Amino acid sequence: MQFSSQSWIIWVLSACAFLAVGQRAFDAIRSLSTDKTAFLAFPLTVLVPALAFLFLATRKNMLSAEGVLMQVGTMIQLLLIISLPGFALYLALGFPVVFLVIELFETRAPAPFRTWIKTRVIA
């Protein structure tokens, strides 16, 4: 059996990521006339997470429902890393928390809540 996320979730997250990358690109170009920090940091802090986001967004057919939740959780974390450069290192170091949240959701969350979320997230 294979699982996929709802396409609207991927589209909404992708639109947000596109806007965040655009904003960071604008900041990088603007910084060229001053200290160049944002420009030099752009490939690692924006393009690399954006490529990872793109890779995840194009993944289809996970082997488990948990896999879909992990895909969506990781995309949200990457989106936060791109959008909040001041917190990017903390968010990157806290990546295992994403998987813990999903594990707790799968094993500890009340069944009705779990079902309600899954029917909305998983296609």
Place this chain on the structure above:
Amino acid sequence: MINLDLPEPLMLALRWLLLIGPICLVVFMTFVRRTSTRAKIGGLFALLYGVPVIFITHSIAVHFGWWRYGWDVLMLDGLPVDIIIGGAILFGPGLYFTFPKVGPLMICLPIIIGLHATVFSSLEPLVYAGPFWFAGVVFVFVTAHIPAIYLANWTAEDRHLPLRCALLAIMTGGMILAVLPALIMQAMGGEWALSERPIWSTIVAALFIGLASVVGLSANQMLCLQGGGTPIPLDPTKRLVRSGIYAYVSNPMQLSAALIWIILGLYLQNVWIVAAAGMAWVFVQGMVRWHHRNDLLARFPSGWPDYKRNVPEWVPCWTPWVPAPAKLKIRDADLWPPLRRATGLEIEIGNGPPRYELAEEPRAFTGLEARLFAMTHTNFAWAVAAHAALLVVLAVKHVSALVSRPIKAHP
């Protein structure tokens, strides 16, 4: 040697190119060469090996003044993170995917001589070359880049499992001991300042870290020897490993990492590194358990649940859990006293060299190895001591076998 005076915009573009270029190369080569899944895993392992080893070797280079980096952007302990990652991508999956049939030495030698030797000293303000920079470049290639490409090659071709596991152990050690603490201190504050700390505390910390490392390294060794795979689930074991250190604790590698962070944090007087042990717990709860449910339970539906019921995750039990007894054939005079109290070990007194056989495993061990493996049946303390000796004994045996039968890049 060519001494150029390159304009700053070109240097800015070069810094971008050092990360973007390798990424584009990998993506392009993956499509052009229709890289196999196995080769992609090899490329990923090469990248994972490259990041910590390049970080450590460049830290040594900066410490000894072989070179230093300009532009105080994305710096981690004086090293630009984007260049480290770009280097790990280029001298890992990048060059391996580009030249999959060429030996790593033949790939790297022209780069060392043709590129580094000619333009390295012209790259200011990106990098400022100091004295002995060429020796430093050779050092980085020998320890980081060439082994990374070998790792990709061997993983893709599923060869030299012990060497692959050794390189992955170096990678894990580098991540645990160098990269993650450096990132934590970058985020939360703190400094290494190793030379300013008392010698006695450094020695005590090194001893305890060494002891904690034995737990993780022996787990790696057991997965290689008895599992026939690596610790990373992308290149998994073929058999369920429940013996050795795994008979005492089911997460020995995560336990080892957590202990190392606690010891390192106490040594560096940094509460955030101590707290990283909590992140090891989070990792187990979030990622490892998911892997257990979806991989190990699916592949070993009878053995895995039985093992999980009987072996604790974090606090090792004092005596091992052994589902089917192993056999030790040994002369009475050679029987070490602790072995008389061993758990799950059938001792047969007989002539000839000692021979140890696990009930479920295909291979047997003789001589000193047999006695050391038998010692892992006594209690946790003896098991750690025996595994520490096994790490050395089996590594020496394997290396001496390689010396008499050198590695070939391609069969």
